[in-house]
Amino acid sequence: MSEHSKPERSQANRHREGRGGEVTDERAESEGRATPSEEGTSRLKGRPEPAERSEAIRHAVAVIGRATFLAAVLGFFALPLLWLATAPFDARPGITVSVPEFTLRNFQALLDNPYALTSLRNSLIQAGGSAVLVVTLAALAAYALSRARVPGRDALLYVLLLLSSVVTGTAAMVPLFELATRLGLIDTHLGVVLTLSGGLLPAAIFIMKDFMDGTPTSYEESARVFGASSGQILRHVVIPLVRPGLATIAVWAVANVWGSFLQPFILLRDPDKAPGAVILYTLYTEGGAPRLDLISTFSLLYSLPVVVMYVFVSRRYGFRFHGGIKS
C-alpha cells in the first residue's frame, strides 16, 4: 500500500535531478534515507514551474514517507509485543495477531505443566544469585582497580574483557561442562550462577570501574581522616555514590541470566532445576509442533518479572552512565 510511495518518491527525485543537474548531494540524501530532510527539499527550489504546488506535494510526500517508515519500524517491534499480549488469552492462538477469543484456559493448561512455575522460580534464583555475585564482586574489584596503582591494570582489564566472551561462549562449553562435572556442580543452581557470573564479571568490572573513576577520591580521604575503616568507607561513602552504577549492573546481569539458554541447558539435566529459558523449549507437542497456547502464555509470564524490574529500578535509581565507558 503506502509502502510503495517510498521508491516512487526517490525515483521522482532522481528524475528532477537529471533536469536540474544537482546530482551529488541530493542523490546521497534520497538514497540514504526514506524521508528527505527539509534542507534536502529546499535545494530543489527555484524551478520555473508553480513552485508552491510542487512544494506542497513534496511536503506531503515527505510526511507520508516519514509516517510509513515509522510505522514499519514500530510494527516491527510492536507486533511481537502485541502478539505476546493477545495470544495468551486466545483460545486458538496462531502466529498472527488477531482479536482474541478471550479465555484464561491457557493459563490453566500452563499450570498443569509440572515445570512451568518452578522454572520461573529457578530463573529467579539463578538471575538473583548471579546479580548479587556480579554486583558484589564487580564493585569490590572495580573499587580496588580504580583506587590502587596496579601495574598493567588496563592491560589486565582488556584481557579479562576479551576472555570473558570466550569463557561462557559456545567454544568453552565442553571444558566448562568437564569442570562442572569434576567439581560436582552439574545439576546445581550454583554451577549455573558461577558460570554465568564468570562471563558477566569482566564487563561488569569494566563498567563499574568507570563509575568509580568518576567519583572524586576526596570523599574517601575525608572519611579516612575522620577515622573510618576501609569497610566503613565502602559502606558509607563509595557504595551510595556509585549506587546508580550498581543498579545498572544488577539489571544488566539479571536480564542477561534471564535470557541465557545454552549454559543452563548444558549444566542442568534435572528439569526441576531448569530455568524458564530452557523450559520454553520443551513446550512442543510430541510430534514436534510448537504449542502456541502454552508458549505464548509462558512467554508472557516469563517476560513480566524483567519488565517489572526495569520499571522499578529506573524509577528508584535511574540508569546513569558517567560519560560512557572510557579506556
Added chain:
Amino acid sequence: MIALRGLTKEFPGGVRALDGLDLEIADGEFFALLGPSGCGKTTLLRTIAGLETPTSGNIWIGGTEVTSVPPGKRDVAMVFQDYALFPHMDVTANIAYPLRIRKVPRSRREARAAETASRLSLSELLSRRPGQLSGGQQQRVALARAVACHPRAFLFDEPLSNLDARLRLEARTFLKRLQRELAVTTVFVTHDQGEALALADRIAVMSAGRFTQVGTPTEVFQRPANTFTAAFIGSTPMNLLPGTAGDGALRVAGAVLPLPGGVPDGPIVYGVRPEYMDLSPTPRADAFAGKVAVVENLGTAHLVTLESREHLIQAVVPEGAEPSAGTAAWAVPRPGRGLVYRDDRLVSPSPANGENR
C-alpha cells in the same frame, strides 16, 4: 603542637614535592602555608594528615610521633579544597559523620551536630543536601564537620578559594574568630598572600618543596629573608633592583642611596615596596628617575609604574597626587624602608638595631 623533622616526600617519577622540611607549630597557633601553585603545600598538609607517606623524615602531633600512624588515628580534621561533603547525606549527617565513626549514639551526635551548626549559623539548613547549598554555606558545613569532632588540629586546604571575593573576606574574619574561640592548632594552606597575612600567627613561605621563610606576618612582610619571599609577599610586588654597594653608598638604577650599616661592598639587589616610595616632581640624587608609563587606580591610592632605562619601578601614591602618564617623575624610597639582598640573602640590619626610619 605539630613538629616536622627533615620531612621529604618524593613522588614516583622523581618529583620532590617536599624537600627536607623542619618546622614547629605551637599549640593553638594559626599557621599559614603560603606559596605559588605546585610548591608542595597540599602535599605537606596531606602528609601531616597521613594521606601521604613521607619518603623520609618524621612528624609529631601533640608530642607523639605519628609518622606511620594511619590518618584516622592522628586526631586531626581536614577541610578539603572542594569541601568533600558527602552528597548523599544531609547537613546533619555530614556534620555528625566523624561522631558516627566514633560510635557516638545517634541522638547525642545529632544534638552535637545541631549545636555546632547553630554556632556556624547553619540551623536553617540542617536537612538540606550539599547540592542544595551555596558555596559559602558548603564551606561552613565543612568547617562545622571539622569542628564537631574536636580534633587536636585543623588542616585547611585553601578552604576559601572557591568563594567569591566578598564572601571570602567575610569567611576570613569568621574563620579567624572561630579559631581564636576554639584555640585549636590550625594549619592553613593558601596561595593568597593577603589571606595569609590577615589570618595567620605565623606564615611559612614555600617554594619548590622548601620553606623560604618562616615568621610572623610582620616579619615576612617587612623583612622578607630572600628575593623570592620579597617578590611573593605584598599585594603589589616589591621593586627589586640590581645595584652595587661601595664608597659608603648604594648605587641602584641611577640613584645614590645611603648605605645601611653592616652591608659589605659588592653587587647587591635593592628591594623596596611600592608603598614605601614617594614621588618627587623634581630631580633628586636619592631617587629613581623615570617616565610615568602606567597609572593604575587602587581605589584609595594609585599604583604608578615608572619606566627607567632598563627597569620598571612602581610606587603607590595617595589619592589626588597621581602624575599623568608620560611625565617625568622621581621615585624616592623612604629612609630605612629599603632592603639589601646579597646572594639572595637579606643583609641589611633591621631598623631596631640599625638606622631608624
